[in-house]
Amino acid sequence: MDGSESRLIRSGTPEFRRTTVALAAAGFSTFAVLYSVQPLLPIFSEDFGVSPAESSLALSLPCALLAVALLVVSPLSEVFGRKPVMLASLFASAALTIVAALMPGWHGFLALRALAGLAASGLPAVAMAYLSEEMDTRAIGLSMGLLVGGNALGGMTGRLIAGVFADHAPWRLGIGVIGALALLAALAFWRALPPARNFTAHPMRWREVPATFGQHFRDAGLPWLFAEPFLLMGGFVCIYNYIGFRLLEPPFSLSQTAIGAIFVVYLAGTASSTVTGEIASRLGRRRVLWLAITTGLVGILMTLSDNLLVVIGGIVVVTVGFFGAHSVASSWVGRRALRDRAQASSIYLCLYYLGSSVLGTAGGWAFAHGGWPGVVAFVGGLYGIALAIALRLARLAPLPQAGP
Known part of the structure; x- marks a missing residue:
């Protein structure tokens, strides 16, 4: 065992537990801040007098700015370090969420939501790079799954708190509570995350940045992996x-x-x-990704029912399929990109959040013109393309260093 291998974090160790707790808290904070407004879109439409598609800008706009900012913040983490960039991101996005809850007008509220998305950009791609650098090969799938699980828990909690407050108190109070929880999560992250042991800061030569991004598009598999989050997250x-x-x-x-x-x-x-990430580490990502996408497609079709239990079941199946596919694809990027992993992660997540922004708002056009069947047709088409890409990736020859 060489020196670099001895510094890697292995599953079951105290460092593994501290890292997964810290990054789960960070994912919780980021997704709670971003997605807490989602159940409030009908209320925004009524209170501010905007259309459903316009109300979705409260979610789409911060996601769009986050997506673009990822391409800048990721290289900054090569200079200032992974943990400092993530920590600044968490505190700033939480504070901006609290201020947004106090903003009375629609355009002012949107501006602060956009700034919160901009601030949140320091966490997602840098966290993926941190795990890719610090985790043992056998621990990367589980740790990435736990990170995505923290994202899911934050998204759920943020939406749930916002929905309950909207019925029983001013919706702004719910947004303020979410901002306060995000601050607590930032403090937990600060205390728990171990310092990086396999990262060396270096000056960033900004003229070289386009080349470091461009090299990933010359790989046989990464461009296809980058397309998956755009389609899956958008749908x-x-x-x-x-x-x-x-x-x-x-x-x-x-x-x-x-x-x-x-x-x-x-x-x-x-x-x-978490479960899909662990299965993919054992069986190979190429054998699991297309199954997760197919699961999501089945759930999409179930939501066409007029039976409430079937609709809820469909949402469950869509959620299981999406997060499983995201866990597999994101860890695959971390393993396939042998250099400049932070940049590879930022490309993946840039397209992830662009899908959320662009396709999330485009779905409003489908809803306005075709009702819920129009949304299902639109999203089903996106997942069908994603499935075709996953089947192509299943035939891709693995890199010897990257594994299946």
Whole structure:
């Protein structure tokens, strides 16, 4: 065992537990801040007098700015270090969320939401790079799954708190509570995350940055892996963006609290990401990715039912499939990119959040013109393309250093 291998974090060790707790808290904070507004889109549409597609800007705009900022923040972490960049991101996004809750006008609220998304960009790609550098090969799948699970838990909790507050108190109070929880998560991250042992800071030559990004597009597999989050996240966000509009209307006529409670199914995403990540580490990512996407596609079709239990079951299946596929694809990027992993991770997540922004808002056009069947047709098409890409990736020859 050489020196670099002895510094890697192995599963079951105290360092592994500290790292996974810290990054799960960070993922919780980021996704709670970003997605807490999702069940509130019908309320924004009514309170601010905007269309469903315009109300989705409260989610799409911060995701778009986050996506673009990832391409800049990731190289910065090569200079200032992984933990300092992630820590600044967590504290800034939490503070901006609290301020946004106090903003009375629609455009001011959107501006602060956009800034919170910009601040949140320091966490996602850098966390993936940290795990790729610090974790033992046999621990990377589980640790990435736990990170994605923290994302799922944060998304669920943020949506649930916002939905309950919307029925029983001013919705702004719910957003403020989420900002306070995000601050607590940032403190937990600060105390728990071990310092990097396999990272060396170096000056960034900005003229070389385009080349470091470009090299990943010359790989036979990475460009296809980068396409997956755009399609999968875009479709997944469409389901969650507009299902609230459908469930408020007959034959369901649910309350905001009941709609918020449906987001408890994110617990299924937490379990799915961890379990699927572990299975993929054992059986190979190429054997698991297409199955996870197919699972999501089945769930999408189930939401066409007029039976509430079947619709909720469909949302559960979509959530399981999406988080499983995301866990597999994100860890695959970390293993396939043999150099400049932070940049590879930032490309992946840039497209992930662009899918959330661009396709999430485009789904509003499908909803306006075709109702819920229009959303299902739109999202089903996205997942069909993602499935075709996954089947292509299943035939891809692995790199000897990267594993299956």
